Amino acid sequence: MNIDASLFAEAIAFGLFIWLTMKFIWPHITKAMDERAAKIADGLAAGERGRKDLEHAQVKAIEILHQARDKGAEVVEVANQQAARILEEARKEAQAERQRQVEAARAEIRQELNRARDALRAEVAKVAVAAAERILEREIDPKAHKVLLDDLARQIH
Amino acid sequence: MSQNTGITANQYIHHHLTYWTVGHGFWSLHLDTLLVSLTLGFVFFFSFWMAARKATSGVPGKWQNMVEALVGFVDQQVKETFHGRNKLIAPLALTIFVWVWLMNFMDMLPVDLLPRLAQWLGMPFGANPEHVYLKVVPTNDMNMTFALSLTVFVLTLFFSFRVKGPLGYAKELFTHPFAAHNLFAKLLLALPNLVLNLVETLAKPLSLSLRLFGNMFAGELLFVLIALLPWWVQWPLSFAWTVFHLLIITIQAFLFMMLTIVYLSMAHESHHSH
Numbered sequence: 001m002n003i004d005a006s007l008f009a010e011a012i013a014f015g016l017f018i019w020l021t022m023k024f025i026w027p028h029i030t031k032a033m034d035e036r037a038a039k040i041a042d043g044l045a046a047g048e049r050g051r052k053d054l055e056h057a058q059v060k061a062i063e064i065l066h067q068a069r070d071k072g073a074e075v076v077e078v079a080n081q082q083a084a085r086i087l088e089e090a091r092k093e094a095q096a097e098r099q100r101q102v103e104a105a106r107a108e109i110r111q112e113l114n115r116a117r118d119a120l121r122a123e124v125a126k127v128a129v130a131a132a133e134r135i136l137e138r139e140i141d142p143k144a145h146k147v148l149l150d151d152l153a154r155q156i157h
Numbered sequence: 158m159s160q161n162t163g164i165t166a167n168q169y170i171h172h173h174l175t176y177w178t179v180g181h182g183f184w185s186l187h188l189d190t191l192l193v194s195l196t197l198g199f200v201f202f203f204s205f206w207m208a209a210r211k212a213t214s215g216v217p218g219k220w221q222n223m224v225e226a227l228v229g230f231v232d233q234q235v236k237e238t239f240h241g242r243n244k245l246i247a248p249l250a251l252t253i254f255v256w257v258w259l260m261n262f263m264d265m266l267p268v269d270l271l272p273r274l275a276q277w278l279g280m281p282f283g284a285n286p287e288h289v290y291l292k293v294v295p296t297n298d299m300n301m302t303f304a305l306s307l308t309v310f311v312l313t314l315f316f317s318f319r320v321k322g323p324l325g326y327a328k329e330l331f332t333h334p335f336a337a338h339n340l341f342a343k344l345l346l347a348l349p350n351l352v353l354n355l356v357e358t359l360a361k362p363l364s365l366s367l368r369l370f371g372n373m374f375a376g377e378l379l380f381v382l383i384a385l386l387p388w389w390v391q392w393p394l395s396f397a398w399t400v401f402h403l404l405i406i407t408i409q410a411f412l413f414m415m416l417t418i419v420y421l422s423m424a425h426e427s428h429h430s431h
Binding site for chain 2: 011022031032033
């Protein structure tokens with residue numbers, strides 16, 4: 001057995017190293033490890049949250065897309081109806097205008113016809129008087145027979 | 158080696174088993190044990206302190222990773238064995254494991270390397286090489302192993318007292334492991350209980366210390382003996398023994414740590430069942 005004072009020296013050294021480890025090494029290392037563990041846990045949770053958020057956002061985006069599509073279809077529908085209505089109105093207006101113009105043209109034609117008829121009537125009366133003058137010469141007094149002649153001329157339409 | 162220096166095998170072995178000592182009788186110091194163990198202790202402390210000082214909860218560096226792995230390993234062992242709250246046990250276990258392993262690892266150096274270096278270094282100071290002794294492996298010194306185990310022993314007593322109180326501890330000495338229910342039987346069993354408990358308590362530091370010492374002594378001695386063989390046998394044998402011994406030094410360091418944890422956790426447990 002070689003036991004001597006070295007034992008005490010080594011025991012003191014041992015105590016010193018235990019104290020140093022307890023004071024300067026162990027707390028710092030375990031603290032860093034615990035913090036990292038917490039960080040990793042947080043990161044995983046955040047990742048999970050992000051994934052969920054993304055899912056929600058996707059669902060919402062699809063919903064909004066559907067809404068937009070519906071609204072678009074609605075707008076197109078309304079526009080189509082309006083276009084049809086405008087077209088219908090235009091058509092009616094055009095028809096009325098045509099009717100009016102046709103009426104106007106007809107009235108003018110009738111007027112023209114009447115005028116021609118009057119002119120023709122006067123002409124026929126003159127011709128008839130002239131012809132009768134020639135045939136009857138003196139036997140007919142234009143003054144005495146004017147009423148008769150006018151009546152005759154009126155019968156010509 | 159012995160052939161070169163012209164000393165006998167007996168002298169060679171004896172030279173390797175002698176400490177570098179100052180002082181006389183009990184009041185002497187083994188300078189080699191102290192020097193190597195303190196150096197290794199500070200190597201342990203400063204290298205781990207470097208990692209601890211810059212320890213980040215972000216991405217750890219290579220060294221921090223290594224230190225964290227060791228700390229995590231020790232922490233796990235402590236948590237599996239000891240369920241109380243004690244700030245000392247885990248750092249103590251880490252100190253024991255790393256320091257003892259480093260001291261054991263000195264056995265892995267070529268057996269003549271450091272002693273021969275010491276002889277060369279001593280020569281300019283007029284030292285006779287024959288009287289320059291250097292036992293490199295600190296755990297191959299009972300002073301070292303007993304210093305460790307007795308410190309653990311003292312801590313065990315301290316925590317026993319703190320948890321159970323001196324009276325409670327004394328009561329346990331007399332009433333366990335054999336418990337009785339009437340006064341007569343209690344008195345009858347008090348002495349056997351005390352003897353058993355004393356033997357058990359004292360056997361702990363003794364076995365803890367001698368187990369480590371014996372393993373390291375045997376390992377060192379085998380290296381010394383291999384060094385006495387012809388050179389062409391030395392290499393394969395040294396290699397084989399080094400590989401095997403690497404396992405032993407790790408197991409011994411681990412065992413010392415584990416038993417320390419077990420003893421200290423036992424100190425925290427009182428026998429409520431009786």
